[in-house]
Amino acid sequence: MTTTETSTYTCRFCRLPSDASGTSCPNCGAPVDVKSVVSDSGWQEQPAVKDMARIQFGQSTCQIEGTYVPTADFGLAGDDSIYFSHHCVLWTEPTVQMTAMPMAGGWNRVRAGLPLVMLEARGPGHIALSDDAPGEVVAIPIQHGHSVWVREHRFLAATGNVNYTWQQSGIWITTGAGNDQETHFPLGMFIDIFHAEGGPGLLLLHSPGNMFIRDLRQGETICIQPSSLVYKDPTVGMQLHLEYPNAGAMNFGWHSAFSYRQVWLRMWGPGRVAVQSVFERPENSGQITSHSPATRTVW
Numbered sequence: 001m002t003t004t005e006t007s008t009y010t011c012r013f014c015r016l017p018s019d020a021s022g023t024s025c026p027n028c029g030a031p032v033d034v035k036s037v038v039s040d041s042g043w044q045e046q047p048a049v050k051d052m053a054r055i056q057f058g059q060s061t062c063q064i065e066g067t068y069v070p071t072a073d074f075g076l077a078g079d080d081s082i083y084f085s086h087h088c089v090l091w092t093e094p095t096v097q098m099t100a101m102p103m104a105g106g107w108n109r110v111r112a113g114l115p116l117v118m119l120e121a122r123g124p125g126h127i128a129l130s131d132d133a134p135g136e137v138v139a140i141p142i143q144h145g146h147s148v149w150v151r152e153h154r155f156l157a158a159t160g161n162v163n164y165t166w167q168q169s170g171i172w173i174t175t176g177a178g179n180d181q182e183t184h185f186p187l188g189m190f191i192d193i194f195h196a197e198g199g200p201g202l203l204l205l206h207s208p209g210n211m212f213i214r215d216l217r218q219g220e221t222i223c224i225q226p227s228s229l230v231y232k233d234p235t236v237g238m239q240l241h242l243e244y245p246n247a248g249a250m251n252f253g254w255h256s257a258f259s260y261r262q263v264w265l266r267m268w269g270p271g272r273v274a275v276q277s278v279f280e281r282p283e284n285s286g287q288i289t290s291h292s293p294a295t296r297t298v299w
Helices: 254-259
Strands: 008-010 017-019 053-057 060-065 071-076 081-085 089-092 097-100 118-122 125-130 136-142 147-151 155-159 162-168 173-175 182-184 190-196 201-207 211-216 221-224 229-232 237-244 262-268 271-276 288-291 294-298
Touching (some): 053 201, 060 136, 071 118, 211 221
Parallel strands (some): 237 294
Antiparallel strands (some): 060 071, 071 125, 089 125, 097 118, 147 190, 147 229, 211 271, 221 262, 229 271
16 A cells, blocks of 8 residues: 555555555555555565445445355446346346346357346446356456456456457467367457546456465566466466477377377566466367467477
8 A cells, every 4th residue: 555645545456546544455455554565576465355345437336245155235326337147147126227248259159058148237226246166256447448358257347337258369279180089268368458448447357275476577578378467467478388399308208299299388578467276277188289389398
């Protein structure tokens, strides 16, 4: 917390100023009294939003309730709205109006085998959303004209002035050949893009496990497990990085060595990168026969 004579502070997590009278940031819910701890490697843990912390947006509020599987309890004023995936609704008051949100190509997006359907909720009234796994709810304020890129299935909710689009992740590998050929997407097939227009907006994500943030300098590079990515700034570049064992040193045949590999997501700055401590390892199902642009290392 950075305090000034006018009793204001700038939150180190959302980087927005507000008064220092509360125990949590009114913009993102992060505790204001938590000690800033950065590891020797440059990662900073995103502190969990305190139980019952309240976030303000427009004339409405979002209160984070619970710690194991947190719930986002929205108190919507009449002119404010949010949107979210249909499977996240925990409960709602009958005064809240819910409608299907038009979304081009939405039926091509799938979660748990079901088409992705977005709903829009408008007040007045309360509605609560929750993911179906333990973890943290992370609130990210987005200033007008700014964007955040999010790995698919991490989205929980966003305010109505945050535009939502997606694009192909561009991260893929192909194994096998002929009829046995299979394409894998270590990061997921799509990347979700959220962009605020007409004023600041609020984006809520769900992060299984704990979340860690790192600010990459211009040209600084880091390799992460692809499925650990939560979000990144659009200025952060990314591509595959493949590592293979040295066939001679490991006493492997050439074909066996290139079937055994480590798949990374290589990222470079400038900008923020956020990762979660829960991840799925990429499948190791045969020799890679083609892939998206990638760097390589033999060790």
